[in-house]
Amino acid sequence: MQTSFIKLTLLATYLFFSTQGVAQNIAIKTRSEHVLIHKDSSFTKTVTILLKENKETITYPIFYDTELERITDIKVYVKKGKRFKLVKNTIINEEDVELDYIASKKIKSITLPYQSETKIVYSIKCKELMYFSDLHFFSYNEIDSLKYQISVPNTFRFIHNTIHKDSLKHMTIDSIKSDNHTKWNIEVVPVKVKPDPLLFFRVYKNIREPLMRTLIIPKTYEGNERKYLNDWYLQKAETKKGLNYAAIRKIDELTKGISDPKKIMTILYKYVHNNFKYVAIEIGMGAFIPTHANEVFTNKQGDCKDLSNFLSEALNYKGIKSYIALAATFDHISDCDFPSLSSANHVICLAYIDGKPILLDPTDPIHLSETPVQSIQQRSILIINPDGGEFYKVPGFSPKKNVISYEIDLEANSNTMVMDGEFKVNYNGISGNFLKYGFMYSSDREANKLAKKHYESVFGNQSISDLKINHQSRVIESEGKISANGKIFKDGDKKFFFIDFLPKLFETEDRETLLEGTHIGSPFSKKVSSTIKMSEPFQEFNPIEHSFSFEGASLIVKISNPSEFTIECTYEFVFDYIFVEKENLEIANKLLTSFKKIINDPIILQKKS
Known part of the structure; x- marks a missing residue:
């Protein structure tokens, strides 16, 4: 590729x-x-x-x-x-x-x-x-x-x-x-x-x-354009269906003794995921009409339409109703909401368990069944079926399903003014997919290097060490040590404390101002809790709170001092969009500007007499 x-x-x-x-x-x-x-x-x-x-x-x-x-x-x-x-x-x-x-x-x-x-x-x-x-x-x-x-x-x-x-x-x-x-x-x-x-x-x-x-x-x-494209595709793809003895034997071997349709679906999906190679680019009719399912099985390779067609055939053979669907990924020029081949650049498989449609994308190496496909969430697909075809709006993840949580504990050194401590991070749902894709074809050493570079960027180029990563199918857990320098300055009996080391709002973007068309990846909710223990007691100050709320996005920042030695900085950020577009561009950049101002303004700590 x-x-x-x-x-x-x-x-x-x-x-x-x-x-x-x-x-x-x-x-x-x-x-x-x-x-x-x-x-x-x-x-x-x-x-x-x-x-x-x-x-x-x-x-x-x-x-x-x-x-x-x-x-x-x-x-x-x-x-x-x-x-x-x-x-x-x-x-x-x-x-x-x-x-x-x-x-x-x-x-x-x-x-x-x-x-x-x-x-x-x-x-x-x-x-x-x-x-x-x-x-x-x-x-x-x-x-x-x-x-x-x-x-x-x-x-x-x-x-x-x-x-x-x-x-x-x-x-x-x-x-x-x-x-x-x-x-x-x-x-x-x-x-x-x-x-x-x-x-x-x-x-x-x-x-x-x-x-x-x-x-x-x-x-x-006339008046039924969707059916025309659907019927045309069915006719073209009909000759590419059917399973030979070798394919059937392998499918039976994989599902022997299992009767639960959901388990069968998961087994066959994982089999295609783990054993078939993805190849592309296809042009012309070859971009849409699949290779015969048996050829795909024999060669153990194909592109989206080939792997989806084989998987659909395997599921239908096991009695699980399944179709293929034309789709448009987030980077395509249009949504697949109009019956034209130019509307789509992708093909997926759709299975029905207890009447519920379940999306399966065998070319997405980290997609999990029973979850939306990240590349096509909130976009339309055209399900190719004998009933004339059906446009279906793919659900998206909600911010509550994609929670990113940070816990940071730091202690200031009175001599060096450096803050040392530890941090823990959890990515739930698909919030950590951008890291999972990077980890996929990396050795442990390479994955650790990639993650270290990422967290140094997230924490405003502070020093990260002793990083440990546990990445599973649905969660990524990271922990490590952090050293923040140049954030505390003395001026007589006062200290100026800066919190610009707090994790940035959008981890997948380095720009301070987002551009229209920026792909965020998925809606998410981010919760950051940071506790800093100072080396000397300071006078109590009134808690500081900033709150911003817009349609589909919000940010709440709180700064307090639960004790004469301790400062707590927390924020909760919710962004319920996949793209930065005209309707939310101003919102996103207002939040970024407001957050930057908050973390760049010093907290003034008066020495306790």
């Missing part, structure tokens, strides 16, 4: 630079696509690109999927006076995309010499209508105007849904109906995005850009 992404990056680097080694700056006046839907459920795109004057030789790439698409009629024109003249003997190179898990992608590279203006025209023929799943309204090139025309026979219907529309400066859409066709005309000023190699393969990862999700359905499915 890592090798594939390195190759993707190298490939993109090659395409973003010209043969002279300087970055390509392809400025485009207009890009237009005329999409003609055929009655046999295939379609053809005629693409016309009008480029502005280029002052150097550039290479224009066309990526396509040889499994589904065919590129024809590539023509290049240059502007002579007021007209465009066809260029003969255009240099067009074709290369395979040599990546481990992308076997069907190729690139046609068109070399364009210096010209005043250039026009490129080519056609893409695709045999699978479901592959026409989106129109992107963003580009890594500078484009003045992006136009789409979709010609749909009257025996079909065109449905669409645009996400992140707010970022568009201009968008128009209209339709013209004739006796045989309806023509949809769409024009936008696209959003320019940073170059990303994944965009070449229609993999929209960690971006929030405008995209129109599309679906062409037969007229007979």
